Amino acid sequence: MSGPNQVGVVVGGSLTKSLEVRLDPGASAALGHYVMAPLDGGAQLLGMVTDIVLRSAEAGSVSWPPPAGDDPASALLREVLQDTGVYTAVEVTPYLEVDLTGGDNARARRLPRHFAPVALADQETIDAAFAVDEKASINLGTPLGMDRVEVCVDIEKLFERSAGVFGKSGTGKTVIAVEMLDARVQHSANRPTSADRTVALVFDMHDDYGQRIKFEGGERASLKGLHPQDVAVYSLERNAINVERRIEIGTRDIKPEDLDVLRDVTSLTAPGVEASHECEARLGIDWVDEITQPVPSAAVVRRLWGDEDAPEDVNWARVASRMGVHPGSFDNLRRGLRSLVRREFVRSGESQVNDVINHVVKTLQGGKSVVVQFGRHGNDLTSYMLVANMLSRRIWEEYREAKEQAQGNRTKEPNRLVIVIEEAHKFVDRALAGQSIFGQIARELRKYNVTLFVIDQRPSQIDSEVLSQIGTKFCFQLDSDADVDALVGGVAGRAALRQVIASLESRQQALVFGHALPMPVIVRPPDLPAVRTPGASLRDRLQQQRPAGAPSPAGLFG
């Protein structure tokens, strides 16, 4: 009963560790391949090759191996021993019992019998395993070495909890993030109302998610380029063209909570940030403008000393001591703020953010995704973190309020929002996770219809509690064992997954696992071609049922 894709037969193993499969003569299987074997009762056991071993039937042939020479006798001896005295076996980690007749799949609880045939998995089994037959899904790519099979992930499941893309520089993180979001935007565009659309708010550090994405040897169309109607671009730059609106921050908008997260990237210290609370309380709404002046203004003196006789020579040291703040901390705060407000997008004496937030929230709730481009400010981590944090905190509050006001009435709830941030570890660093709005969003999960999509090179630096809230993980090649451990540390079968991650190539290969997938996959994401149809990786087999008049989605299955 050897099928066309058969690679070997089961010769041993254990459910908790791995199944041992002896390869048929001439057959080969590599790390990451999906294989299947029949179970009693008709289901298929689906597993992944996680190790390859060379075995011998008895010790003689390996204790006294045949000579290596080219002479006919040695060659014959080697040929005779191959696949008789010695053979290759693969270890298969069992994951799922797949019911091909449409029933439910289950975690692997049984093993096939001895000598059961083992074959490379086919498309039908993979689709049944990932339960994407009837649902809209995204093509993640092909399992390694299995070019004719596609692995798809249920799009709603992927975005229903937070997700993360991890890997060192140049591995393909941004490319896959754009692919996922492209499919998301396309799928949302096919929905009848804005309330049904999941929209993205992308903090686009390096200008990759607007019109174009940087790509080796040229550029490719990105979210706005692919979906001009469904994506709005905002920019921090003064002369940006083709944008919805410029984003500016007024000094009156800056709150002590906004400074906390900057401790890591500026010279601001914890006592410095602490002092800001006192300054805001004592000096009022203009506290930032006031304390960034070279000398204390008359207004400051009046506020602190009232109508009492203020001392003649009021300087900042006296102001600090009057407020009961340590002069060193106060100095640190002043210096930190002065460097912040020098930035081109910060406007003194003004309040801008409410306007910006209203505009962005209206766009999002109207069903469009938003890309905030940083332009040349993208290389300045302080600007990126300040703006991403300020906007996210306030937008999240708007969403929370809208959700609470809906009081469980689904039709009144805001649409779902996914916030995309790069360099996530800077925001949810182990030391800072308590302060960061992103830590809070991750922890509160989808309670308020807001989730995160994080992109990061150093997962080991992310607060472990936040990391554990990330449902689906895309893991490209990583720099260090600590990063690998941070991702797979608590996952069943971690030893095998570690092996797999260690074998990933330096680009366009990823291990994907977690919430949206019933078992881990190693995939080669689809190539990003020079010319691309919008939503090319979206698979929507039910799209015929979309409402009349909705735009026809491109890039359909088949």
Ligand SMILES: Nc1ncnc2c1ncn2[C@@H]1O[C@H](COP(=O)(O)OP(=O)(O)OP(=O)(O)O)[C@@H](O)[C@H]1O
């Ligand atoms: N799916 C793909 N198809 C074709 N080429 C790809 C693909 N993924 C990655 N590449 C190649 O790898 C390069 C780097 O990818 P990308 O910019 O996504 O890396 P990154 O992980 O975001 O790096 P960084 O951390 O430096 O931002 C791309 O410019 C492209 O040449």
Ligand SMILES: [Mg+2]
């Ligand atoms: Mg990138």
